Amino acid sequence: MNYNIRAKDLPEQEFHYGHKACAGCGATIALRLAMKVLGERTFSALPANCMSAVSFIYPQMAFTTNAMITPFPSTAAVMSGITAGAKALGIKNFKTVGFAGDGGTADIGIQALSGAIDRGDEMVYICYDNEAYMNTGIQKSGLTPYGTKTTTTPAGENLPGSIKHKKNMFEIVAAHEISYAATASIGYPNDFLMKVNKAKNTKGTSYIHVFASCPTGWGAKTEMTVDIAKEVVDCGLWYLAEYENGEFKLNKNPKEFSSVKSYLSKQSRFKHLKEEDLEVIINHRNKKWKKIRNNWVF
Amino acid sequence: MTNNTRFVSGDEAIAMGARLARPNVISAYPITPQTIVVERLSDYIENKSLDAEFLHVESEHTAMAAAMGVSSIGARAFTATSSQGLLHMAECLHYASGARFPIVMMNANRSLAVPWSIYGDQRDSLGLLDSGWIQVYCEDAQEALDMIIQAYKIAENPEVLTPFMVNIDGFVLTHTYEPIELPEQELVDGFLPKYETLNKMSFEEPKSLCFSTSPEDNQEFKYMQDMAILKSIDVIEKTDREYGDIFGRYYYGMTENYKCEDADAVIVTLGSVCGTVRTVIDQMRDEGYKVGLLKIRYMRPFPIEDIRDIALKVSNLGVLEKNISFGYEGTVYTNVNSALSGLDLKIKTKNYVGGFGGRDISKEDIREIYIDMIENESFNNRVEYIGKECEYNEL
Amino acid sequence: MRPKVRKYIRPKKISEYPNTPAYESGHLVSINAGWRTFIPIVDSKKCIGCLQCYLLCPDGVIGRTEEDKVNIDYDYCKGCGICAQVCKFNAIEMKKEDK
Numbered sequence: 001m002n003y004n005i006r007a008k009d010l011p012e013q014e015f016h017y018g019h020k021a022c023a024g025c026g027a028t029i030a031l032r033l034a035m036k037v038l039g040e041r042t043f044s045a046l047p048a049n050c051m052s053a054v055s056f057i058y059p060q061m062a063f064t065t066n067a068m069i070t071p072f073p074s075t076a077a078v079m080s081g082i083t084a085g086a087k088a089l090g091i092k093n094f095k096t097v098g099f100a101g102d103g104g105t106a107d108i109g110i111q112a113l114s115g116a117i118d119r120g121d122e123m124v125y126i127c128y129d130n131e132a133y134m135n136t137g138i139q140k141s142g143l144t145p146y147g148t149k150t151t152t153t154p155a156g157e158n159l160p161g162s163i164k165h166k167k168n169m170f171e172i173v174a175a176h177e178i179s180y181a182a183t184a185s186i187g188y189p190n191d192f193l194m195k196v197n198k199a200k201n202t203k204g205t206s207y208i209h210v211f212a213s214c215p216t217g218w219g220a221k222t223e224m225t226v227d228i229a230k231e232v233v234d235c236g237l238w239y240l241a242e243y244e245n246g247e248f249k250l251n252k253n254p255k256e257f258s259s260v261k262s263y264l265s266k267q268s269r270f271k272h273l274k275e276e277d278l279e280v281i282i283n284h285r286n287k288k289w290k291k292i293r294n295n296w297v298f
Numbered sequence: 299m300t301n302n303t304r305f306v307s308g309d310e311a312i313a314m315g316a317r318l319a320r321p322n323v324i325s326a327y328p329i330t331p332q333t334i335v336v337e338r339l340s341d342y343i344e345n346k347s348l349d350a351e352f353l354h355v356e357s358e359h360t361a362m363a364a365a366m367g368v369s370s371i372g373a374r375a376f377t378a379t380s381s382q383g384l385l386h387m388a389e390c391l392h393y394a395s396g397a398r399f400p401i402v403m404m405n406a407n408r409s410l411a412v413p414w415s416i417y418g419d420q421r422d423s424l425g426l427l428d429s430g431w432i433q434v435y436c437e438d439a440q441e442a443l444d445m446i447i448q449a450y451k452i453a454e455n456p457e458v459l460t461p462f463m464v465n466i467d468g469f470v471l472t473h474t475y476e477p478i479e480l481p482e483q484e485l486v487d488g489f490l491p492k493y494e495t496l497n498k499m500s501f502e503e504p505k506s507l508c509f510s511t512s513p514e515d516n517q518e519f520k521y522m523q524d525m526a527i528l529k530s531i532d533v534i535e536k537t538d539r540e541y542g543d544i545f546g547r548y549y550y551g552m553t554e555n556y557k558c559e560d561a562d563a564v565i566v567t568l569g570s571v572c573g574t575v576r577t578v579i580d581q582m583r584d585e586g587y588k589v590g591l592l593k594i595r596y597m598r599p600f601p602i603e604d605i606r607d608i609a610l611k612v613s614n615l616g617v618l619e620k621n622i623s624f625g626y627e628g629t630v631y632t633n634v635n636s637a638l639s640g641l642d643l644k645i646k647t648k649n650y651v652g653g654f655g656g657r658d659i660s661k662e663d664i665r666e667i668y669i670d671m672i673e674n675e676s677f678n679n680r681v682e683y684i685g686k687e688c689e690y691n692e693l
Numbered sequence: 694m695r696p697k698v699r700k701y702i703r704p705k706k707i708s709e710y711p712n713t714p715a716y717e718s719g720h721l722v723s724i725n726a727g728w729r730t731f732i733p734i735v736d737s738k739k740c741i742g743c744l745q746c747y748l749l750c751p752d753g754v755i756g757r758t759e760e761d762k763v764n765i766d767y768d769y770c771k772g773c774g775i776c777a778q779v780c781k782f783n784a785i786e787m788k789k790e791d792k
Contacts, residue, residue, distance in 0.1 A: 029751045064507075074363035080353055083367075085373030088323055398712075
């Protein structure tokens with residue numbers, strides 16, 4: 001079945017409008033596009049994060065559809081409740097959607113997410129990954145990559161910023177044998193739309209991990225948000241893949257990676273990196289891709 | 299005995315009450331001594347005597363978060379917990395009451411670690427009086443069952459819309475057996491209609507819930523929340539009368555007064571120990587003592603008026619509780635004393651704390667309290683630990 | 694298609710507040726135009742209607758016209774410049790805005 005959606009097939013209606021996100025916010029691109037696919041018959045749940053902080057400032061409500069803020073650790077938990085309650089009331093043809101960031105997914109929210117997937121609760125869980133806790137002021141998260149300057153991993157004489165690699169949420173989620181999981185990027189919007197559409201039509205739990213650039217937190221130009229999100233895939237630091245029917249599938253396998261240095265140079269959060277740091281990053285990428293190419297279908 | 303008599307534990311009575319209330323979704327995590335509640339509810343769902351979904355949540359925080367999700371869509375939620383679990387979901391208690399979700403939760407009163415103890419005291423729920431939940435304390439399994447049903451009626455009232463905690467003492471009530479009358483489902487259905495509310499998400503009227511406010515607006519929402527829980531006092535009393543009219547059991551509203559009319563000393567207390575106190579009162583009255591009991595049923599909203607009414611008749615009050623706010627006194631005592639402030643009366647009050655970590659409060663302990671209250675003109679200490687098993691010498 | 698800003702009068706009495714923290718979705722009381730330094734101007738002669746700018750605007754202010762071109766809701770455009778950047782046909786230019 002073809003899940004592709006073109007821009008002109010999307011409803012013209014805006015479901016997330018008048019929000020107070022930063023100019024050039026990548027997360028709002030992900031949210032807006034996801035909502036265009038998922039539509040009006042949705043109940044959206046957002047934990048404490050940028051997206052909820054900018055969309056529900058009484059009396060300005062940026063969602064035109066049903067939405068609520070959940071406690072920080074509880075996105076997936078509240079979503080489980082919404083789905084169960086709606087089903088019990090006989091509400092048909094609806095989708096429970098979640099938009100959680102780094103913390104809400106990989107750190108404080110990971111328990112609830114794991115429980116919801118384990119229960120197989122019907123939902124589309126979207127993690128927008130901006131590689132730090134942006135809402136609270138750019139602190140390191142479980143999804144912060146190696147060598148990133150954040151406010152809790154400053155780069156100086158002694159440390160190159162963060163010293164751990166990104167938590168592999170996609171594979172952690174897949175290890176639960178989830179119905180459908182995917183990685184995506186706002187730099188490849190049509191691929192993202194297709195995946196949201198697939199998730200919409202999946203019975204059970206779906207998880208989409210979408211790379212969403214943050215010009216404010218990354219020290220990048222606001223107009224470069226989409227370009228950066230494309231470059232991260234092209235240089236291999238992020239990958240577009242799916243997990244379904246128990247199988248990992250790579251959607252895009254670059255013949256040659258574009259320059260990692262070029263990608264990093266657009267963001268002042270990486271300005272401090274030395275050659276040896278770059279080596280760590282590239283080696284880690286190569287190791288990962290070797291595993292992917294040996295084990296995943298493409 | 300009737301056809302509807304059952305010989306059950308407090309936990310089982312709670313499960314039966316929950317089943318009768320027809321919740322749509324149950325999300326609960328097992329914790330001693332609440333476990334029998336969730337096990338029975340699972341049985342009821344399996345044997346189809348209860349049409350609900352059971353969410354096998356992975357923690358208590360999730361249990362309450364899921365219950366909020368259920369309520370946010372306009373469905374009826376139920377959960378149950380105890381001590382550590384109650385504290386684990388503490389953030390969600392404030393969340394639910396602020397969001398005005400009428401969730402009903404049973405709490406098995408159990409001691410909080412450290413030291414670890416699975417046995418009962420009242421520190422868990424009494425430490426959370428500020429969370430915005432209505433809190434009732436039950437004396438026996440029958441009251442527990444009846445209160446679960448009443449809880450939904452009160453909580454879901456459009457002028458109340460406040461979540462409701464039904465407390466029963468761990469082990470003493472959860473695990474001991476007594477005969478109860480099981481209300482008939484049709485009568486419960488007539489008493490407790492389906493949950494209807496505007497405080498929900500729906501496709502007819504899409505809404506944004508649980509939003510944030512600037513300093514300009516926050517206080518107004520808190521004020522409305524406070525007024526609603528105060529308003530619930532009327533609803534509580536009306537519901538108690540209506541329930542009694544239909545099911546034949548009255549609990550007298552916010553408090554119950556047992557032989558206080560002419561009493562020289564009254565114990566003010568809550569929970570299962572009330573049963574023991576009644577027995578001691580009857581024994582001591584036979585001996586010529588004039589003693590009484592004020593059973594506090596609801597700690598929130600607080601029965602200020604009932605406390606003041608007693609103070610007009612009785613000038614010797616002893617507050618007995620299984621709780622201490624370290625560095626000061628028992629919370630129930632603080633609440634009672636505050637209710638008495640401003641009254642131009644000579645009242646003697648004292649706080650008796652005990653029963654920690656499952657220590658029994660015996661008839662002898664109660665008797666000693668009454669004797670202490672009657673024989674002493676004034677008190678040396680505000681707070682006295684009862685039921686000591688060794689000498690509490692100077693440390 | 695896109696919600697419009699409404700006139701909001703602050704409650705004078707507490708009864709004018711919603712009685713629970715649940716409010717109408719899509720209720721907007723302020724605009725974001727004041728955030729801009731640069732303003733996107735569309736040259737519809739160069740625009741071929743590929744809709745990439747419409748697709749990728751974080752604020753959803755770019756709408757489709759009947760002729761399959763695009764228009765911009767300047768009440769809510771923050772001037773981030775993504776539209777101009779992703780347009781492969783140079784049909785959008787970011788101009789310094791005179792305020």
